[in-house]
Amino acid sequence: MSDVAAYPVIAPARIPLQAPPAAARSPAIARASQKDGQRCTACSMRSICMPQGLTPREMQRIESFICPSRTIRQGETIYRANDSFQSIYAVRAGSFKTVVMHRDGREQVTGFxxxxxxxxxxxxxxxxxxxxxxxxxxxNVCIIPFHLLEAMCREVKAVQQHLHRIMGGEIVRESSQMMLLGTMSAEQRVATFLLNLSDRLRMRGYSPAEFHLRMTREEIGSYLGIKLETVSRMLSKFQRDGLVDIHGKDIRILDHERLVSV
Structure with a gap:
């Protein structure tokens, strides 16, 4: 992996995820909190992040222990390495990267x-x-205390099965990442990244052919184990070959089949 570039350490501020007591909130903050804490049944991501087939009572119970959703500003962290594990987080809007730090201070992106x-x-x-x-x-994220989720898993099979599917998906994702880094050329890595992102957006009801890259080329390179220059070179090649049309971070896939065959 001699193609891995060294990047400067990114150390953004972490924000507290504990909401202030209701008595300490201003009316404006309280209204914003109520708006953020809208019910799961009204969330556009419900079909992806929530179990199917729950009864109204079971859904109400889940909603009762999910903390009101919180806004996380660009560059802020939800948690850092070695923080005590208390909750899992469902991304309601926006996007995140997960990173680990090498001993020499380089940042390695492990997922988007x-x-x-x-x-x-x-x-x-x-x-x-x-x-x-x-x-x-x-x-924007919803905060789910894990001990309460575990308790519900013991009583509601659909919740248990859904949590198992999420954990299984993480295993598949990590094994796919190992294959990508271990067996694919730089060209194949970039093509696979674009196709995977396209498929994930399609599952969420967005266009699979036209999208905006939220991550930088440096972050893509870190994730794929290649240098920034290599990412840019591969994207330029895809554009010359008529596979994609690129304007800054805006991507349009022109020939899906040929991109798959890279």
Whole structure:
């Protein structure tokens, strides 16, 4: 992996996720909190991040222990490596990157998380988080205390099965990442990244052919294990070959089949 570039350490501020007591909030803050805490049944991401087939009573119970959603500004963290594991987070809007720091201070991006994805399950194994979760744009998350979720898993099979599917998806994602880094050329890595992002956006009801990259080319390179210059060179090649049309961070896939065959 001699193509991996060294990047400066990013150390954004972490914000507290505990809401202030109701008595200490101004009316404006209270109204904003109520708006943020709209019911899961009204959320556009419900079909992705919530179990299917719950009874109204079971849905009400889940909603009762999900903390009001919180806004995370670009560059702020939800949690950092070695923080105590307490909750998992459902991305309601926006996007995040998860990163680990090498001993020499380089940042390694390990994943990009979109609306509907979950964050924080890395803390289940040892009781603390193994990476930083950083917003790459202004985002919104719902906070789910894990001990309450575990208790409901013991009583409601659909919730247990859904949590198992999420954990299984994390295993598949990590194994796919290992294959991408271990067996694919730089050209294949960039093509696979674009196709994967396209498919994830399609599942969320967005256009799979036209989208805006929220992450930088440096972050893409870190995730794919290649240099910034290599990412830019591959994207330029795809454009010359008529596979994509690129304007800054705006991507339009012109020939999906040929991109798959790269």
């Amino acid at each position: 998380h979109l609306a509907g994805d979950s964050l924080g399950l890395d803390g289940v194994c040892f009781g603390h988080h193994s990476c930083d979760a950083i917003a790459i744009e202004d985002s």
